[in-house]
Amino acid sequence: MPLRDQIRIIVVDDMSTSRGLITQALDGFGVRQVETAPDGPSALAKIARWPVHLVISDMNMPGMNGLQLLHALRSGAATRGVGFLLITGRADRQIVDTGKRLGMNNFLAKPFQPADLRGAIEAVVGRL
């Protein structure tokens, strides 16, 4: 079975538009097991019930931002090893450095094309 049939991904973004676009792109890659969450806390709650392989999260979210979510994931025993792909508005060095320190697996700057997203995912989990 190809990876795309097995991988589970959660998309975290406060804008439904962005969630929709990413989900649609994932669907285009043949990834079917996709969940979404509008913010960090609800993403954590969802992952607790439905463990995932990869978290694709926006950086700028109210309450808990993407890096704070990453930190929370890395602090939980069960989620420590989950893949984390950060979507940022722009490739800000400070964000990337902090992400690196916290164990971010990859990042992607907006705007991006589906192919860029695919590349960023495959760089983390291997060929879909």
Add this chain to the structure above:
Amino acid sequence: MAEIRASFFIECEELLEALQDGLQTMLDGTHDGETVNTVFRAVHSIKGGAGAFGLDDLVSFAHSFETALDALRAGTLALGDAALKTFFQGADVLSDLVREARDGTAHDPAGSGPVLAALDMLIGAAAVDGRADDAMDFQPAMIALDLDLGDDATAAEHLYRIRFRPAAMLYASGNEPLHLLRALRELGPVRTRCIEDDLPPLDALDPEQACLAWDIELAAAAGEADIREVFEFVDGLCDLEIHEDESMPAATPPPDLTALTPPAAPEQTTGAGPAMSATPTTPRATVRVDLDRIDRLVNLVGEIVINQAMLSQSVEAAGLPPNSPVRSGLEEFLQLTRDIQDSVMMIRAQPVKSLFQRMSRIVREASAAIGKEVRLHTEGEATEIDKTVIERLADPLTHMIRNAVDHGLEQAEARSAAGKPREGDIFLSAFHRSGRVVIELRDDGAGIDRDKVFRKAVERGLIEAEARLSDGEIDNLLFLPGFSTADAISALSGRGVGMDVVRTAIQALGGRISIASERGQGTTFTISLPLTLAVLDGMVITVAGETLVVPLSAIHETLAVTQAELRAFGPATQLIALRERFVPLLDLGAELGYRTPLDDYAGSAVLVIGREDGSTAALAVDTIEDQRQVVIKGLQDSYGRVPGIAAATILGDGQIALILDPLDLISTATGRTRPAAALVPAMTGTAL
């Protein structure tokens, strides 16, 4: 894709609103990290979405805007009056760009250019390098995927093997195995196999017998009891065996998952952006619903109201005793219907906030255009009113705001001379009062110059020079068609659209507008509006055997006319004397073509109708039946526009009644016959 695009623009509206809110909070003196952050995030999110749809104009403007806000966030830019002003203008341009992108209209850089330059100035002042450092040294980190995780049973703690064999009674009692199988699927991933071993050949098949069974593998975190619960209603109607497969341990270690909580100390991520706010605001859960669906619901509720009224009438006619359970049941039904109606109307209701935000832009633009310093204060933004009313209020309110800035408030020098602060204040507030929504617009300007208004009205031939008018009557002259006191037509408000147009627009919404002014203190306009456009407070009247409904808002008073009050004016016109005034009397039956004019109207019931120009006219009818709420049913889709008729309704007895548009009817009638009605304002106040 088109759907996501549409949802993006809806989301943009929300973000623009948050942006305005944030800027307003900053203007009011609060600029803590969270406020600045909210403002930044709104622009940032719009930019992000716009990038995905290739809306380049929007992206590049949002980028500059965002960079300036980022400098503010980072503390490299200080928030001064100039910066804040630029941010407000930026929000206006951003909102224009969003609209242009949505409607596909071309962008005119003339509007955004200066703002963009101002933003770039701010960025330059903050010495921030807006460009990203592309040569980021970051190597993606692969994760080792345990691909066994991908199996359906991954997340589950248990794997169950279920054998489900329905008995014939299960089918006979109306149960459906498919629903049960679907319910199982809710618990977790299932693999289902149908066992058809017992299925006889077709000619031996007894359709009353149950021959099928299912083997189900269910991977679920749920316990056996949860699975049994699915089959609760078919207990005894099937054979059910549930075995937990111990040989298949859950692949994911579950215990820690539930204990997983966000980190208690977000400070640990310093550098990653501002710390989490102490009290994160949880947005209220909302559902976006197509307006058509709501209108359908509103319509159906209208039908229920009508139906219920008809039922009440039948019960009345059946002559049941007052304490009969039917009556009391109906009473409760009536209450429920009202509650449903109110609730449904509330769905269409929206806070006036969006409207007020538009007005704050009008104030900014208008005051900049004529060089006055004006501050808008808003209150009661959460007050809700029908969506259509909000939309149709925008134009008249815009006009009134421009008037207030242009004519209401004095120039800064004049204000200083009068001992007022240079900056003029305009207050816009909304609140509920006795079942209606009141919108009040107040300025602290010079107030109405009544001498000037009076002279103007005389010059225009609207009143006679020797007329004696009360202050209120003079103020109301402003609402006369074509009245304008501006000495020179200013670019801002004197565009030939007068307060009469405002008044007509408000009245078309079933509203009323009034004016109060105090010399040197300012002017207050008060608009009172119905909560909804779907129901109407009406007076049920009869004329020439027809039943009609007249909107209550148009009726000033009702009276029974006596012979002594009637005066003939020419061969075809009747006037009635009403408190030292003559009011033209129109025969409603004759105007609508139900009958020829009567010889004598003594004893008729008369409705006194207030007109847009402040004059009045009277309608003669046969009887006044009742005053009640009626559900408005549009006629124009089926019948086109009929002069004098606004809509129709269905009364409790099932009878269709037309809803009158009295103002339209009177203008049509007076235009057609004689200028008697037009004479009336000129006679106002003269001794009779």
